[in-house]
Amino acid sequence: MSAEIIDGKALAATFRGQIADEVNQFKTQTNVVPHLTAVLVGDDPASAVYVRNKQRSCEKAGIQSTLQRLPAETSEAELISIVESLNTDSGVHGILVQLPLPKQINETAILDVVNPLKDVDAFHPENVGLIVQGRPRYLPCTPYGIQQMILSTKMETAGKHAVILGRSEIVGKPMAMLLIQRGQGADATVTICHSRTQNLNEIVKTADIIIAAIGKPEFVTADMVKPGAVVIDVGINRVNDRLVGDVDFEGVKKVASAITPVPGGVGPMTIAMLLKNTLTAAGIQSGCQ
Numbered sequence: 001m002s003a004e005i006i007d008g009k010a011l012a013a014t015f016r017g018q019i020a021d022e023v024n025q026f027k028t029q030t031n032v033v034p035h036l037t038a039v040l041v042g043d044d045p046a047s048a049v050y051v052r053n054k055q056r057s058c059e060k061a062g063i064q065s066t067l068q069r070l071p072a073e074t075s076e077a078e079l080i081s082i083v084e085s086l087n088t089d090s091g092v093h094g095i096l097v098q099l100p101l102p103k104q105i106n107e108t109a110i111l112d113v114v115n116p117l118k119d120v121d122a123f124h125p126e127n128v129g130l131i132v133q134g135r136p137r138y139l140p141c142t143p144y145g146i147q148q149m150i151l152s153t154k155m156e157t158a159g160k161h162a163v164i165l166g167r168s169e170i171v172g173k174p175m176a177m178l179l180i181q182r183g184q185g186a187d188a189t190v191t192i193c194h195s196r197t198q199n200l201n202e203i204v205k206t207a208d209i210i211i212a213a214i215g216k217p218e219f220v221t222a223d224m225v226k227p228g229a230v231v232i233d234v235g236i237n238r239v240n241d242r243l244v245g246d247v248d249f250e251g252v253k254k255v256a257s258a259i260t261p262v263p264g265g266v267g268p269m270t271i272a273m274l275l276k277n278t279l280t281a282a283g284i285q286s287g288c289q
């Protein structure tokens, strides 16, 4: 058996096309141009690439994008002050603070001050709370993209066992919330595994859906995967100049029914969902939703 490859690059292109049409319609109806401001602190090369890709995707979809680039030595107080001025700028609908931040800045302190209506990453506690309650304003971009990828496979998720590897605020925890909610592409039974989990391999082997987000190159191997499982790889690891995920793609694709590649899987969908959230944010702030 060889798995269906879930082509995130192609799916993201389809989404971006649909979002561009919706942006066009929105502009005609409201005379408002959705506007995202990204804040990038420091010189992390990967973060710079992701932010550039986000900006390019915005521009192609007709969304205005602005970059505030700040030096690596920026203090927490300085960053808070910049976010606060974006919060009150009525011309900015979405604020994105690229993570990770330099060591001297407490990420939580920053994410807590982003205006929740402009929080297109859905990292603010108010937006996290709304997700937990099953009435989201925005969905965090990576779990949102994964949800759309799972839906694209048309697999039945109700009652299935989804095992998430990793308990991060950005992926693991919100992904669990999306998978346990009621409805299509959800209604799953979820286990989150992490660095202190015992018998991790045995638990993963029972999964119908595996979401690997632990940042360990090619950690999930074929012997850990139940035949026919759907495997979503969130990892982006550079090993000897090669980009690999958290899943041993070549081995696992022989066992899984569907699998996402790295690159070209979850990453492009993360960016497409950011565009969707920015349009939603512009709608909310223009009184359209």
Ligand SMILES: Nc1nc2c(c(=O)[nH]1)N[C@@H](CN(C=O)c1ccc(C(=O)N[C@@H](CCC(=O)O)C(=O)O)cc1)CN2
Residues within 6 Å of the ligand: 046, 049, 050, 096, 097, 098, 099, 100, 121, 141, 142, 170, 236, 243, 262, 263, 264, 265, 266, 267, 268, 270, 271
């Ligand atoms: N404010 C945020 N910070 C971070 C987020 C986030 O959602 N919001 N997620 C990650 C990084 N990230 C988006 O910011 C991101 C990572 C990777 C990709 C991507 O398209 N990857 C490509 C490979 C690109 C490469 O060569 O490195 C792929 O998988 O095909 C997009 C977005 C942490 N920070």
